[in-house]
Amino acid sequence: MIIKTAEYVTSVVSKKLFEGNAPEIAIAGRSNVGKSSFINMLTNRKKLARSSSEPGRTRMLNYFSVNGGEFYLVDLPGYGYAKVTDKERDSWKGLIEFYLQKSERLKFVFLVVDVRREPTELDLQLASYFDYYDIPYVLVATKADKLSKSACKEAVKLIAKGFNRSPESVLLVSSLSGAGRDAVLSAISERI
Ligand SMILES: Nc1nc2c(ncn2[C@@H]2O[C@H](COP(=O)(O)OP(=O)(O)O)[C@@H](O)[C@H]2O)c(=O)[nH]1
Numbered sequence: 001m002i003i004k005t006a007e008y009v010t011s012v013v014s015k016k017l018f019e020g021n022a023p024e025i026a027i028a029g030r031s032n033v034g035k036s037s038f039i040n041m042l043t044n045r046k047k048l049a050r051s052s053s054e055p056g057r058t059r060m061l062n063y064f065s066v067n068g069g070e071f072y073l074v075d076l077p078g079y080g081y082a083k084v085t086d087k088e089r090d091s092w093k094g095l096i097e098f099y100l101q102k103s104e105r106l107k108f109v110f111l112v113v114d115v116r117r118e119p120t121e122l123d124l125q126l127a128s129y130f131d132y133y134d135i136p137y138v139l140v141a142t143k144a145d146k147l148s149k150s151a152c153k154e155a156v157k158l159i160a161k162g163f164n165r166s167p168e169s170v171l172l173v174s175s176l177s178g179a180g181r182d183a184v185l186s187a188i189s190e191r192i
């Protein structure tokens with residue numbers, strides 16, 4: 001897979017999804033974990049998906065078209081941000097679950113976690129949800145630049161264990177340096 005071009009398509013806030021004519025790959029994870037930066041790194045576009053130091057701000061599905069519509073990346077709103085009301089949390093959950101159930105072209109989800117953190121309850125809940133509905137997901141451990149190589153290796157083992165997966169299946173990346181990008185592109189090629 002070579003990503004030549006990428007562009008923002010649209011944002012969805014209500015329960016009417018964008019319907020493109022190509023496979024979709026969703027990016028899920030806690031707020032501030034590095035989802036938008038991951039999209040920017042993949043597409044080689046510094047500001048395509050807005051990366052924000054203010055967590056919890058994105059409560060929309062953001063669609064990006066890759067290679068003029070070869071496939072779409074869908075940035076899902078992040079979860080686990082403490083400073084939201086119950087109502088906001090419910091609307092977040094509603095939108096994500098709506099997307100996961102109704103999007104007809106979703107191929108798989110990249111579930112992004114911080115390599116320095118053990119999976120949280122919400123990460124694991126989401127993973128069970130994927131399993132229950134037979135939605136394939138690929139784990140991405142990001143911010144690899146924050147740890148030494150050997151510490152990353154140990155951290156990936158812990159993360160894999162938390163999700164009941166093999167360490168080899170976890171894609172270790174750094175959106176800062178671009179490390180791990182090729183493996184992510186291969187994972188995309190294999191699945192779409
Ligand atoms: N060092 C480092 N920082 C990162 C990396 N990915 C994201 N960040 C930082 O983490 C913060 C949140 O990133 P963002 O992409 O907005 O997270 P999102 O809320 O999941 O979309 C920002 O300050 C980013 O610069 C990474 O791979 N390495």
Ligand SMILES: [Mg+2]
Nearest residue numbers: 035036050058
């Ligand atoms: Mg974001």
